[in-house]
Structure formats: structure tokens, C-alpha cells
Amino acid sequence: KPLWVAARGHAAFARHVRALARGWRPEVVQAEFTAMGQYLGAVEDRAVLRVVTVHEPGVPTARERVLASGGWERAFWRADARRWERYEEETLRAADAAVVFTERDRAVVERLETGTRVARIPLAVPVPERAADPVGADPPELLFVGSFVHPPNLDAALHLARDLFPRLRARVPGLRLALVGDDPPVRLRAFAGDGIEVAGWVPDLAPRLDRAALVAAPLRRGGGMRVKTAEALAAGKAVVGSPLAFEGLDVEPGRHAAVAFGDEEFVAAAVRLLAEPERRARMGRAARAWALANLGPEGTAAAFEAL
Numbered sequence: 249k250p251l252w253v254a255a256r257g258h259a260a261f262a263r264h265v266r267a268l269a270r271g272w273r274p275e276v277v278q279a280e281f282t283a284m285g286q287y288l289g290a291v292e293d294r295a296v297l298r299v300v301t302v303h304e305p306g307v308p309t310a311r312e313r314v315l316a317s318g319g320w321e322r323a324f325w326r327a328d329a330r331r332w333e334r335y336e337e338e339t340l341r342a343a344d345a346a347v348v349f350t351e352r353d354r355a356v357v358e359r360l361e362t363g364t365r366v367a368r369i370p371l372a373v374p375v376p377e378r379a380a381d382p383v384g385a386d387p388p389e390l391l392f393v394g395s396f397v398h399p400p401n402l403d404a405a406l407h408l409a410r411d412l413f414p415r416l417r418a419r420v421p422g423l424r425l426a427l428v429g430d431d432p433p434v435r436l437r438a439f440a441g442d443g444i445e446v447a448g449w450v451p452d453l454a455p456r457l458d459r460a461a462l463v464a465a466p467l468r469r470g471g472g473m474r475v476k477t478a479e480a481l482a483a484g485k486a487v488v489g490s491p492l493a494f495e496g497l498d499v500e501p502g503r504h505a506a507v508a509f510g511d512e513e514f515v516a517a518a519v520r521l522l523a524e525p526e527r528r529a530r531m532g533r534a535a536r537a538w539a540l541a542n543l544g545p546e547g548t549a550a551a552f553e554a555l
Contacts (some may be wrong), residue, residue, distance in 0.1 A: 250306060250331040253283045263386045265290040282306055285339035299555070304472035305356040306332040312469050313399060331448065340364045345555060349473035350496040356471065367555045370496045371473050372548040375539050377483035382532030384461035387422040390518070391460035393453065393476045396439045400470030402436065405429070408466050409439040415515050417443060420522050425464075428456055457483045462521055462528065465489030466514055473497070481505065482543055484536035486528035488517045497542075502540045505531065540548040 249257060269277065269291045278299040279285040285300045310329035317325050340346055340362040347369050354368050366449045366540065393406055394401030405427050417423045427436065428447045440446040452455060457463070463480040465487060473496035480487050481497070488506040501507035506521060508514035521528040 249286070250310065250328050250335055252306075253286060253331075253335055256283045257286055262287055262290045264439075266292065269293065269296065279343075282336060282339055285343065286335075288339070288342050295520040297345075299345045299347060300339060301347045302353060302357060303349070304470060305348075305353055306336050308356055309399075309470060316399070316403070316469075336360065337362055347552075347555070352489045353471050358420045365555075367551070369441065369548055369551040369555070371475060371478070373475060373478040373482055373539070373543040375536070375543055376454070379532075379536050380457040381392040381459075382486070382529040384485050384528075385459045387424060388420065388461035388522050389424040389426055389458055389459055390416070390462050390464050391426050391428065392464050393428045393456075393480070394474075396436060397430055398469055398470070401429060402433065403469050404465070404467045405432075405436055406439075407434070407468065408464055409444055412466060412511060412514060413444065413539075415511075416518055416522075419515075419519050423522065426456065426460070428453070429457055451487070453479075454483075457485055460485060461525075462518060463487045463516070465493035466508075466511075467492040471495075478539070478543060481535040482539035484532040486521055486531040487535065488514060488521065499535070499538060503531070504535045 265287045274296060276297045276299060277288065277291050277303065279288055280301045282300060282302050286502060288298050303469065304312060310325065314322055314325045314329055337489040338358050340360060341364065343364050345365040346357055347367050347368060348357055349370050351368060354366050357366050392405055396402045396405065409425065409427065413425045417490055424443050426445045426447055428450055430449045432446050432448050437446045457480065463485045465474065465477050467474065467490050474493050476488060477489060477493045478497055491509065494507060499505045506517040509516050
């Protein structure tokens, strides 16, 4: 099994699943995350419908990790990618349906040709009752949020701190950058200072969103739907990010968010929004209105009912 899957494999958990299925006799069993698909075999009744929610296809992510590594690590991750190829195909073949969040992920899963039905059902994201301050505090602050255990988030944060923030600060004197998320590694914490705060995990994100002038999401790797991007839109903040950051979110570029194709566009869009508080306030209000209309649970529930 791939490393991430094997770390979540426990015989005692499989026994509990088997006992629960025998006693409760469900009509549908849904494995949330591909790694949890390893427990579908514990459900003995073949009449039970099996669904796997693929938060992020494992094979392309594993291949990205191979390309991002070197030396003995590359050999290790190459072997892990081969395990993902076998495991993901076997898991999907054992399922009656797979749920993905984006069209790109649907295409990836369908290319495996397992015969499994694939449905795109975007995540529902809670929209807070109170919108965040759409302008933010002074001095202006750029906010990045994401768990740094997830390699694509770490890659984006490092790229932001190392490559993008110095260019932004040269054009917006006094600009600050806050990197918020679980388990920042040493190589990210090394950027702390000189306008950069590596905050790590925080118990409440709302004050951070209030303070931020912009939410930054310069993602370059990975799949799935970016929940933190959706949450920022729902909070009514202007977000500048790569197209990858908005996958699964059918926002209108320039109105609901600033979608930047490459570093030059990212810097230009961020500088413009930082220079025009009313523009980013208008974008934040439009983002929240979009979220209220599109991110609630009703559409997601209806899609699952249909599946």
C-alpha cells in the first residue's frame, strides 16, 4: 500500500467496520478519502452500495512528489507512486461510484477506466453569519492559510515567502505576510521576520481574516477543491490565487476573485488590489454573495440524493 494509506490501516478498525455492517445492515457505505477505501472489503454483503469520495487523486499527487524530490528520496517516492497506481485502481474497482470535487479530478479518475461511475459533487462550505472586514487593517497584510502537512500547501507557502512576497513588498512598502496552518516545517519557519509571520495553527481564523487586506493562494500543485479558498470567499475577502486555487469553484475572474496565470499576473493583481481598498471591498462583497448562492449544503445534498 502507499505510505499514506498504510499509515491509516488498522485491523481493529476493519473489525469494527465488519461488525457494524453486520449489525446495522446499511444500504450504502461511503469511504471518505481514498485511503479509507481499504475498509470497503470489510463490508461482507455484496448488495451494499459502495461509494468512495476522492478528495484528491493519489496518482498525480504521488508523481508530483517524485518530480519535487531528489536522490534516494526520489527512488522512495517513485516506488510509492507505483503503489498508488495499483491501490487507486483496485479501490475504485471495488466501488460502485466515486465522488470528486472538480472536473480535472473527474478526468483523472475516469482515465483509470475502472468502470466505476464518477460524479462531481463540490464540497459544501459553511458561510459565516458575519462577513469579515473586506478592507483589512493597516498596515496591509497578505494572508495564506493551509495545513503545511499537505505538500501542495507547503510548496505554495514557500513560493509566496521566497519569490512573491519580496516583489510585492518592494512595490507596497510596509506590507506584511502571515502564514497560518498546521505544522510549519523548519524550512518555512526560517522565513519568519522582516515582515513575515509564520503563525502555525490558530484556534480561530476569523480575527486573521478581519485583519488581512488580501488572501493569497498561489497554488502550483495538487488536486481537489481548496476549502480554505472557499472559506475566504464565504467570509467576504478578496482572494488572489492561481487557477488551481479555484478549481471546483465556478467564480467569475475579476469579479468574485483575482485569478492569476503565473507570477507576473499574481504580483500585478495583488498590487492593484492593495492600492485600491474600494476595489477589494467590492470584490469581497461579490465573493460572499457568490458563496451564499453556491456553497450551501442544499445543492450538495441534492447531488448526493441523485447519485
